Amino acid sequence: MPDLQHVFAYVDAHRDEFLARLFAYLRQPSISAHKHGIGETAEHARGLLERAGLGGSRVVPTAGGPMVMAERLAAPGKPTVLIYGHYDVQPPDPLELWESPPFEPTIRGGKIYARGVGDNKGQHLAHILAIESLLASQAELPCNVKFLLEGEEEIGSPQMPPFVAAHREELRADLCVISDGTVDESGKACVRFGVRGVLSFELRARGAKRDLHSGHWGDVAPNPIWTLVQLLATMKGPDGRVLIEGFYDSVEPQTELEKQALALMEGDPEGIKRELGIDAFAPHPGGGVAERRSAWPAFTINGLHGGYGGAGSKTVLPCEAFAKCDIRMVERQSADEVWAKLRAHVARHAPSVELIRQGSMDPSKTPLDSPYAAPIQRALALTEGEEPMLHPAMGGSLPEYAFTKTLGIPCFGVPLANADEANHAPNENMEVERFFRGIKTAAAVLVELGQMRP
Amino acid sequence: MPDLQHVFAYVDAHRDEFLARLFAYLRQPSISAHKHGIGETAEHARGLLERAGLGGSRVVPTAGGPMVMAERLAAPGKPTVLIYGHYDVQPPDPLELWESPPFEPTIRGGKIYARGVGDNKGQHLAHILAIESLLASQAELPCNVKFLLEGEEEIGSPQMPPFVAAHREELRADLCVISDGTVDESGKACVRFGVRGVLSFELRARGAKRDLHSGHWGDVAPNPIWTLVQLLATMKGPDGRVLIEGFYDSVEPQTELEKQALALMEGDPEGIKRELGIDAFAPHPGGGVAERRSAWPAFTINGLHGGYGGAGSKTVLPCEAFAKCDIRMVERQSADEVWAKLRAHVARHAPSVELIRQGSMDPSKTPLDSPYAAPIQRALALTEGEEPMLHPAMGGSLPEYAFTKTLGIPCFGVPLANADEANHAPNENMEVERFFRGIKTAAAVLVELGQMRP
Numbered sequence: 001m002p003d004l005q006h007v008f009a010y011v012d013a014h015r016d017e018f019l020a021r022l023f024a025y026l027r028q029p030s031i032s033a034h035k036h037g038i039g040e041t042a043e044h045a046r047g048l049l050e051r052a053g054l055g056g057s058r059v060v061p062t063a064g065g066p067m068v069m070a071e072r073l074a075a076p077g078k079p080t081v082l083i084y085g086h087y088d089v090q091p092p093d094p095l096e097l098w099e100s101p102p103f104e105p106t107i108r109g110g111k112i113y114a115r116g117v118g119d120n121k122g123q124h125l126a127h128i129l130a131i132e133s134l135l136a137s138q139a140e141l142p143c144n145v146k147f148l149l150e151g152e153e154e155i156g157s158p159q160m161p162p163f164v165a166a167h168r169e170e171l172r173a174d175l176c177v178i179s180d181g182t183v184d185e186s187g188k189a190c191v192r193f194g195v196r197g198v199l200s201f202e203l204r205a206r207g208a209k210r211d212l213h214s215g216h217w218g219d220v221a222p223n224p225i226w227t228l229v230q231l232l233a234t235m236k237g238p239d240g241r242v243l244i245e246g247f248y249d250s251v252e253p254q255t256e257l258e259k260q261a262l263a264l265m266e267g268d269p270e271g272i273k274r275e276l277g278i279d280a281f282a283p284h285p286g287g288g289v290a291e292r293r294s295a296w297p298a299f300t301i302n303g304l305h306g307g308y309g310g311a312g313s314k315t316v317l318p319c320e321a322f323a324k325c326d327i328r329m330v331e332r333q334s335a336d337e338v339w340a341k342l343r344a345h346v347a348r349h350a351p352s353v354e355l356i357r358q359g360s361m362d363p364s365k366t367p368l369d370s371p372y373a374a375p376i377q378r379a380l381a382l383t384e385g386e387e388p389m390l391h392p393a394m395g396g397s398l399p400e401y402a403f404t405k406t407l408g409i410p411c412f413g414v415p416l417a418n419a420d421e422a423n424h425a426p427n428e429n430m431e432v433e434r435f436f437r438g439i440k441t442a443a444a445v446l447v448e449l450g451q452m453r454p
Numbered sequence: 455m456p457d458l459q460h461v462f463a464y465v466d467a468h469r470d471e472f473l474a475r476l477f478a479y480l481r482q483p484s485i486s487a488h489k490h491g492i493g494e495t496a497e498h499a500r501g502l503l504e505r506a507g508l509g510g511s512r513v514v515p516t517a518g519g520p521m522v523m524a525e526r527l528a529a530p531g532k533p534t535v536l537i538y539g540h541y542d543v544q545p546p547d548p549l550e551l552w553e554s555p556p557f558e559p560t561i562r563g564g565k566i567y568a569r570g571v572g573d574n575k576g577q578h579l580a581h582i583l584a585i586e587s588l589l590a591s592q593a594e595l596p597c598n599v600k601f602l603l604e605g606e607e608e609i610g611s612p613q614m615p616p617f618v619a620a621h622r623e624e625l626r627a628d629l630c631v632i633s634d635g636t637v638d639e640s641g642k643a644c645v646r647f648g649v650r651g652v653l654s655f656e657l658r659a660r661g662a663k664r665d666l667h668s669g670h671w672g673d674v675a676p677n678p679i680w681t682l683v684q685l686l687a688t689m690k691g692p693d694g695r696v697l698i699e700g701f702y703d704s705v706e707p708q709t710e711l712e713k714q715a716l717a718l719m720e721g722d723p724e725g726i727k728r729e730l731g732i733d734a735f736a737p738h739p740g741g742g743v744a745e746r747r748s749a750w751p752a753f754t755i756n757g758l759h760g761g762y763g764g765a766g767s768k769t770v771l772p773c774e775a776f777a778k779c780d781i782r783m784v785e786r787q788s789a790d791e792v793w794a795k796l797r798a799h800v801a802r803h804a805p806s807v808e809l810i811r812q813g814s815m816d817p818s819k820t821p822l823d824s825p826y827a828a829p830i831q832r833a834l835a836l837t838e839g840e841e842p843m844l845h846p847a848m849g850g851s852l853p854e855y856a857f858t859k860t861l862g863i864p865c866f867g868v869p870l871a872n873a874d875e876a877n878h879a880p881n882e883n884m885e886v887e888r889f890f891r892g893i894k895t896a897a898a899v900l901v902e903l904g905q906m907r908p
Contacts, residue, residue: 196669200767209731213878214780215650215850218752219694220726220743222736225755225777226690233687236680240673277663279806282676289674298672301679302770303761308778313654313812315780316756323679324762326668326769352733358767396669424667 004382006137007443011129011436018129019112021048022435025121026105026114032088032155038065045087045149046070048125052132054147062159065151069170072131073144079372079449080144082173082403085124085180086153089116090424097426111418111429118421118430123179124149126416126435130442142450146173156359157399164402175372176403176411177445179438181394182419185267189384189441191376192413194365194393195400196297197329199338200358203228203346204322205306212317222352224321225306231350232301232323240283242299242327244345247338252331254295254392257368261390265290293395298328328395335360364400365393366410375452376412379444383437416441458836460591461897465583465890472583473566475502476889479575480559480568486542486609492519499541499603500524502579506586508601516613519605523624526585527598533826533903534598536627536857539578539634540607543570544878551880565872565883572875572884577633578603580870580889584896596904600627610813611853618856629826630857630865631899633892635848636873639721643838643895645830646867648819648847649854650751651783653792654812657682657800658776659760666771676806678775679760685804686755686777694737696753696781698799701792706785708749708846711822715844719744747849752782782849789814818854819847820864829906830866833898837891868899 011018025048030041042059045068050057054070065088073080092102092115100106102115112122127147134141148171152159164171184190205224212221236242254262266288273279281289286296306321308314329338339357346355366373368390380388394413403411416438417423418431465472479502484495496513499522504511508524519542527534546556546569554560556569566576581601588595602625606613618625638644659678666675690696708716720742727733735743740750760775762768783792793811800809820827822844834842848867857865870892871877872885 198669198769200769202767207732212730213850214752214754214756215652215782215848216747217730218754218780218782218849219736219738219750220746220752221730221732222734223755225758226686226736229683229686229755229758230690230692232680232683234692236684238684238688276666276671276675278661278675280676282673282680284673292674293670296673298668298674300668300672300769300771301677301683301761302668302768303763303772304679304683304775305759305763307755307757309757309759309776313656313778313780314756315652315654315754317754318757321758322763324767326672326767328669328672394669395672396667 007133010133010136011439023105029103030088031091032152038151041087042066042068052128053135064159068149071146075144078143079174082146082176083127084148084178086120086150088151088154090154113429118417119423120180122430123416126438127442129439143446160399160402164406179414179416181415182417184389185419188389189380190389190391192391195398197361197363198397199335199360200326202324202356204354207319211319214315214317217317234349241285244341250332258392262290294393329363331363331365334362361397362401364404370410375448379448383441461587464587464590465893477559483557484542485545486606492605495541496520496522506582507589518613522603525600529598532597533628536600536630537581538602538632540574540604542605542608544608567883572871573877574634576884577870580892581896583893597900614853614856618860633868633870635869636871638843639873642843643834644843644845646845649852651815651817652851653789653814654780656778656810658808661773665773668769668771671771688803695739698795704786712846716744748847755779783817785817785819788816815851816855818858824864829902833902836898837895
């Protein structure tokens with residue numbers, strides 16, 4: 001593959017320059033939760049796309065943070081790849097735990113430390129720099145390419161579904177590639193075919209109009225904590241099975257390929273227990289750790305609060321309590337469908353309890369035998385020197401359903417960051433060599449896709 | 455009953471003096487929770503007993519707040535009555551809600567406002583002043599009398615059981631009379647034959663060694679809130695029945711007399727709902743409000759806390775949670791017995807959950823047909839002008855089991871305070887006329903008991 005040798009050589013020859021471009025991008029704070037620096041960073045990102053040789057680079061306003069778009073569609077008959085990333089970052093708090101300032105990128109021990117280096121500036125910049133490296137080495141890109149960078153991923157991507165739906169034509173592509181998150185915990189590269197969805201909600205129970213004395217009113221006035229306990233107990237059994245009626249109905253069984261991939265993902269359960277400091281895993285109707293995280297929905301109580309929480313005891317019957325929960329969904333559950341079942345369940349079992357819907361994202365999954373999977377795997381094998389692992393889905397959530405469901409195209413996760421990138425935490429980092437290898441991988445992906453038979 | 459006419463006339467003639475004595479007692483703060491003024495108030499109470507004509511008045515040290523004792527045993531062949539009260543009071547917080555300072559007694563609208571006036575200084579002082587009024591009107595008391603005033607009732611009477619057990623001979627009596635709490639909510643006087651016991655405890659659950667991301671670890675690492683929810687759901691059913699194995703085994707069925715009394719106590723359930731601001735009572739396997747409060751145990755979650763409690767949502771899997779609970783027990787349950795059943799239940803259903811015992815008091819009940827009941831009822835009928843109600847038990851807890859179980863004597867509650875005394879709350883109060891009528895009632899009780907046939 002002589003083309004790629006030139007590209008890789010270009011990347012190697014421009015390390016200092018590319019690093020400088022990454023550092024300048026990282027120095028620009030873009031904290032969506034605080035609406036800080038979003039507009040400036042969108043413009044900065046647009047400039048990066050333009051400089052790489054992409055056309056029509058533009059900042060597109062939305063009801064929230066703007067989208068940044070650009071494309072190069074000069075490879076007729078070749079696949080069109082939509083590359084998604086996000087230029088916003090998590091707040092850097094707690095600041096005092098950072099060893100170097102979050103918006104002053106610093107290299108220590110072969111890693112670049114900065115907020116957003118892995119999540120996600122360094123990862124989508126690798127794709128942008130791959131375009132520049134390809135164009136420096138050959139006349140034209142091997143595929144058609146569209147970029148979509150959003151500015152509110154860290155606050156749940158609220159603009160993504162309506163934006164993608166409204167710009168269906170503009171975003172039309174054959175597949176989507178997303179570099180976010182990390183390689184496998186073993187350090188091996190992976191291709192991720194899906195994400196779980198998430199639906200957050202709150203349950204609020206009320207008792208009497210004021211706190212009461214437990215001796216006088218216990219088991220006479222309703223206790224909102226007991227109300228929540230009894231309701232929650234109807235929603236999940238002691239074996240961990242979710243008992244909301246019809247909850248598992250639309251869960252798509254794993255394919256044989258997915259089962260094989262999951263089996264290969266199962267690491268060392270005893271090691272995981274040690275790492276987490278637990279004696280046993282949570283009760284669960286399913287199987288191993290990877291299977292639970294990828295192939296099963298999960299129902300987590302994020303918090304439950306009511307009544308006395310101080311030292312010692314207090315004989316109080318509290319008047320209110322609430323539980324905050326999230327449900328992770330797998331293909332083909334949907335947030336609207338689970339919400340409807342949840343509402344019906346609460347109405348049937350505890351009609352006095354208020355149910356409040358919070359944010360949601362639908363799950364997404366691309367078949368492991370998609371025709372675009374093999375070229376992407378080959379690209380990773382080339383730059384990584386070994387076959388990538390296949391992850392049917394990750395436990396967390398990303399707005400990939402906007403691509404797979406709204407646009408109807410397959411979506412591939414090609415994470416470039418090291419497993420200990422500490423995203424969302426202090427001292428977020430990305431290994432220097434993974435950044436450069438990421439540029440090469442991004443170029444190789446386009447070259448491999450360009451060689452597909454039409 | 456010519457004797458009592460003289461006594462009542464003496465009370466009427468000494469209203470100002472008696473009120474002054476009450477006010478001086480109320481001005482003396484005695485907050486056991488803060489160990490504030492306990493020693494001084496014990497000495498003050500001893501002086502009140504001495505001045506009333508009781509012998510051997512003494513302050514007896516314990517490992518906690520001292521006991522104050524005195525007696526007059528000059529009625530051979532007559533019953534010996536042990537009169538119990540407590541000279542400590544609740545903390546006055548929140549101070550800003552008091553309309554007059556808590557330790558500066560003030561009369562407004564026919565009520566004395568001061569911390570401790572109803573709970574319990576005004577009530578046991580009525581008994582002390584009854585002794586003085588009787589001795590001023592006749593040569594000798596109609597009964598033998600012993601006083602025991604403690605200084606830690608508001609923090610759970612931890613010294614009472616060991617003290618009573620160690621002073622069994624000194625405290626030997628035929629019956630115990632306690633004036634604490636309030637008359638019936640209707641305003642009618644009542645005789646209370648029992649109290650429920652209480653056992654407070656805490657459940658602590660732990661998950662991983664740190665908070666985790668719900669997308670990555672939900673339903674993989676144990677969720678301590680789910681652990682508590684599942685455990686608590688095994689302890690009480692949706693119908694309100696406590697499911698701890700053997701929990702109801704030792705509950706003594708209500709006698710016919712008790713059933714009749716409970717039926718008369720049932721007030722206006724709709725009015726109670728309105729007062730509490732509830733649409734329905736808590737699920738319960740038993741009957742009406744009075745029956746629930748007197749004849750059934752109750753299991754209250756006082757507080758449950760774990761995980762995120764802020765605004766919006768947070769996809770966190772928390773690492774710890776706790777529940778604080780109290781169980782109210784009825785005759786013949788005991789705190790040790792319920793504790794043993796609780797421990798066995800938690801060990802069986804959630805062995806990883808830590809169970810921490812906090813304070814407890816056993817229940818107590820005296821038969822409604824005790825031979826001492828009729829004279830006490832007659833005394834109340836005389837001073838109140840109507841037959842008192844009979845309360846088999848109140849929902850709250852008092853250390854009466856030290857008398858009924860350790861000393862083996864019947865124990866009668868003769869509450870003198872108005873139903874809206876606001877004990878434990880700001881603006882605690884006692885109606886002026888109830889204080890004076892209380893002195894007369896206390897005298898009448900001794901006269902009636904003195905007229906019993908041996």
